[in-house]
Amino acid sequence: MSILVFADAPKGKIAKAAYEAVYYGKQIADKSSSTVTVLTYGDVSDSDLAALGNYGATKVLVNKNIKEDNDEQLTAMGAAAVEKEGAKVIIFSFDPLGKSLAPRLSARLQAGLVTGATELPEMDGDNFTVTKSVFSGKAFSKNAIKTEIKIISLMPNSIKPVKGGETAQVESFTPDAAEGKIKVKEMKMDSGDGIPLPEADLVVSAGRGLKGPENWGIVEDLAKALGAATACSRPVADMDWRPHHEHVGQTGIAIRPNLYIAAGISGAIQHLAGVNNSQTIVVINTDPEAPFFKAADYGVVGDAFEVLPRLTAAVKKFKA
Numbered sequence: 196m197s198i199l200v201f202a203d204a205p206k207g208k209i210a211k212a213a214y215e216a217v218y219y220g221k222q223i224a225d226k227s228s229s230t231v232t233v234l235t236y237g238d239v240s241d242s243d244l245a246a247l248g249n250y251g252a253t254k255v256l257v258n259k260n261i262k263e264d265n266d267e268q269l270t271a272m273g274a275a276a277v278e279k280e281g282a283k284v285i286i287f288s289f290d291p292l293g294k295s296l297a298p299r300l301s302a303r304l305q306a307g308l309v310t311g312a313t314e315l316p317e318m319d320g321d322n323f324t325v326t327k328s329v330f331s332g333k334a335f336s337k338n339a340i341k342t343e344i345k346i347i348s349l350m351p352n353s354i355k356p357v358k359g360g361e362t363a364q365v366e367s368f369t370p371d372a373a374e375g376k377i378k379v380k381e382m383k384m385d386s387g388d389g390i391p392l393p394e395a396d397l398v399v400s401a402g403r404g405l406k407g408p409e410n411w412g413i414v415e416d417l418a419k420a421l422g423a424a425t426a427c428s429r430p431v432a433d434m435d436w437r438p439h440h441e442h443v444g445q446t447g448i449a450i451r452p453n454l455y456i457a458a459g460i461s462g463a464i465q466h467l468a469g470v471n472n473s474q475t476i477v478v479i480n481t482d483p484e485a486p487f488f489k490a491a492d493y494g495v496v497g498d499a500f501e502v503l504p505r506l507t508a509a510v511k512k513f514k515a
């Protein structure tokens with residue numbers, strides 16, 4: 196039996212969350228005397244594919260004929276790989292691709308699915324109990340999967356992969372393409388040229404306290420000095436001050452960076468839902484009663500228009 200891990204590789208680059216999923220799969224493999232096969236697609240270099248072995252993969256199946264995220268083709272490819280490998284456990288990352296493909300594959304294979312797992316499953320023979328966070332991070336639920344084939348999608352940044360091991364064996368895998376009801380006509384990347392927010396270790400975020408889009412230069416300056424991605428609260432995206440892909444929270448992206456700096460954001464529960472798993476939270480707000488301070492590791496009661504440029508200057512001085 197092998198454990199199959201689906202690795203996304205946008206623009207031919209293995210996603211950070213995919214390394215975590217491979218390492219997660221390896222931990223399960225070690226407990227069940229099985230091995231990890233990774234399934235991916237697109238123009239990824241052979242050396243990057245082989246290097247997945249450092250995270251626990253024994254074998255990598257790659258379909259270079261599929262270039263874009265076509266859910267229909269990728270689901271068919273996933274089902275073919277499950278059959279070829281006799282996989283009983285399938286791991287996705289809980290990223291946009293995993294959110295779309297895992298339920299499709301689950302329906303196709305009649306496999307139990309738990310999305311957004313945050314820990315390794317408790318394994319009792321063939322029964323898995325998978326923990327995930329619910330109610331915007333306020334509670335955890337334990338979910339039993341008793342079907343023969345089990346699918347788990349892993350919340351990004353839940354585990355830290357440790358490198359080691361050999362390089363993986365890379366095999367071309369080109370099952371018959373699915374009869375296409377879906378045709379991808381065009382892919383438009385909306386995340387600009389900066390660091391993609393879900394992958395970022397450092398994030399500088401701002402809210403309505405910044406007063407208007409013309410003031411975002413001080414946010415971008417700090418982000419640039421730190422090598423961080425930028426994010427924002429929902430009203431900021433709704434008012435078109437910033438693009439929607441920067442919106443974090445319950446209805447936006449959930450992130451878990453090492454450092455989250457929030458300037459001029461009140462800290463509403465819906466915002467916290469997307470950021471409260473950050474390792475370290477720094478809050479800058481003029482109002483000492485702002486709810487965000489309760490979730491902060493470090494708080495600065497002050498004006499973002501003064502504090503952000505001073506932080507930028509300090510970072511630049513430190514790095515010089």
Ligand code: FAD
Nearest residue numbers: 402403404428429444445446459460461465466480481499
């Ligand atoms: P405000 O609440 O207006 O806060 C601005 C803050 O800036 C204040 O605390 C103020 O003291 C401070 N400030 C003002 N001037 C300065 C200054 N010069 N320097 C420093 N600080 C200053 N919100 C999200 O963010 N993400 C979501 O996913 C989300 N989903 C939602 C889903 C639902 C169903 C609902 C009902 C709401 C959702 N919201 C979400 C909205 C959320 O409830 C809040 O309204 C929103 O987060 C507030 O955004 P804000 O903190 O930028 O603005």
